[in-house]
Amino acid sequence: MPRPSEPTRARIVQAASALFYNEGIRRVSVDEVAAKAGLTKRTLYYHFKSKDDLVAAYLAARDQPNLALFRKWFEEAEGGVPVKVEAIFKNLARSARHPKWKGCGFLRTSAELANMPGHPAIRIGAAHKKKFEDWLRATFAEQGIADPLKLARQILLLLDGSFAVVLLHRDASYMETAGEAARTLIAMALKKKGQKRG
Amino acid sequence: MPRPSEPTRARIVQAASALFYNEGIRRVSVDEVAAKAGLTKRTLYYHFKSKDDLVAAYLAARDQPNLALFRKWFEEAEGGVPVKVEAIFKNLARSARHPKWKGCGFLRTSAELANMPGHPAIRIGAAHKKKFEDWLRATFAEQGIADPLKLARQILLLLDGSFAVVLLHRDASYMETAGEAARTLIAMALKKKGQKRG
DNA sequence: TTGTGTATATTCACTGGTTAGTATACATAC
DNA sequence: GTATGTATACTAACCAGTGAATATACACAA
The missing domain is CATH 1.10.357.10 (Tetracycline Repressor, domain 2)
Known part of the structure; x- marks a missing residue:
């Protein structure tokens, strides 16, 4: 049962974590997170259904x-x-x-x-x-x-x-x-x- | 020594206060504050030099x-x-x-x-x-x-x-x-x- | 070994909407 | 007629989320 690639998802959460913690949630755009993770925004939206979802993942981690x-x-x-x-x-x-x-x-x-x-x-x-x-x-x-x-x-x-x-x-x-x-x-x-x- | 009209300024701060407290600073736009105060954004910018200035006034009040x-x-x-x-x-x-x-x-x-x-x-x-x-x-x-x-x-x-x-x-x-x-x-x-x- | 289908994973280009701040002109009062 | 105050209309950038196409990996049949 293959599921969304784990390393990529983890890299996104790591990037989001650093940005959200340092700058605040609403200050940071999804584009910034994607850029920091080294991929495009569209790819990020493949792994997370919304920005809110990404914020939740940041805290869960x-x-x-x-x-x-x-x-x-x-x-x-x-x-x-x-x-x-x-x-x-x-x-x-x-x-x-x-x-x-x-x-x-x-x-x-x-x-x-x-x-x-x-x-x-x-x-x-x-x-x-x-x-x-x-x-x-x-x-x-x-x-x-x-x-x-x-x-x-x-x-x-x-x-x-x-x-x-x-x-x-x-x-x-x-x-x-x-x-x-x-x-x-x-x-x-x-x-x-x-x-x-x- | 006439200065920026006090009642207008106070009405802006009151509107800003309600919005910033209820919704958060970055969530609320200057347009929303102006609308709530019953005037245009341009007028608001006559009384406050920036949004940061308005935020400071909100807390000072x-x-x-x-x-x-x-x-x-x-x-x-x-x-x-x-x-x-x-x-x-x-x-x-x-x-x-x-x-x-x-x-x-x-x-x-x-x-x-x-x-x-x-x-x-x-x-x-x-x-x-x-x-x-x-x-x-x-x-x-x-x-x-x-x-x-x-x-x-x-x-x-x-x-x-x-x-x-x-x-x-x-x-x-x-x-x-x-x-x-x-x-x-x-x-x-x-x-x-x-x-x-x- | 080779072809082929399928689910996973990624990108480019775009939309519709929002935003802080401003250029300019008009009004009002004293 | 000058300082104060207000409005219309604008800029240039930003932003969450999407449509359509493509690339990669791997299972399985011939």
Whole structure:
């Protein structure tokens, strides 16, 4: 069952990814993506039925790698869960200091397409954040924290807040401030659990 | 010293405001703004030298009213500072449940124009958030909190995080979760101060 | 081995519509 | 009669998506 050639499709997504992330969705034309991928627009429209479809593919391709990176940062940090979560923020701050950094592609896309609530790209973004929230919730549940979902959401709020604020101010130190708040909230939830047991 | 007629200019900004907030900056054409304001594009270009100029005016017009609203929500809430700050989040959640709500205009604009770091609209957005941060910092300083700037930034991170997350998930309950986290962090900072004194 | 049919993959050239910004002229007020 | 303000009509570029033709690969029969 032969299907649309994978390497070509992947090259298109890669080109779209770089352009959409750096310039924004509506700023980038399909012609530009095709040119960057080294083929014609007509060929691109053979592999993707519309620009919206291409935008969705751009975010879908970022889903797993992004989550894997967060998990890696968490796992390779030494210490308890509060310190491990804070390590995610510290690593993110390091990334955000690179000049080409332009925030979170999922959030920026949802902000740009806010007038199209059912857009597939927004759904992919929402699913991505939900996966991260779920992973945090499971991690906190393992620690016996009383309301792991609430805590996971608070950490997510700090994380996405730091994406937004750092993009606006171009000051990555906000990410470290967010990490500190996250560590504090987690440590307090752990303490509370201890009090209930003892 | 006669200057460009104020009512006309204000009507243009009002039209631009509605369109840019609802549809996004790059999605809306100057023609649409002019039509909504009830005049021709050429007239609009008499009052604003470029579309970028118009975008900046759109955000500048939202600066003071937005800050005033937050202060009002803070002041009319009954209770201590933690509860008063949480009230801001609760009121915001109520706003966010309106179907026309589409997040924070400042953040969405900065996300859409992330490829133009020096854009005047982004500077206006950054200044707006800084003013809110300053107001929080002063409020916390009055309470004798040890590091009022850090706490102010953590609240700001939760606030802007909730703008981003609620826009993505269309679930305003995240704002109440953020408010709870804010209240917790402030209450803890107040307690810490008390411990140092006692 | 060679011919041939078929689905995959790619290109050129085009359409109909939109867009930011402008040249020019006309109106109105003081 | 000069500065302010408004409208008509235009440019030159851009943009999402398509029609029609073509090229490539591979299965299978002779």
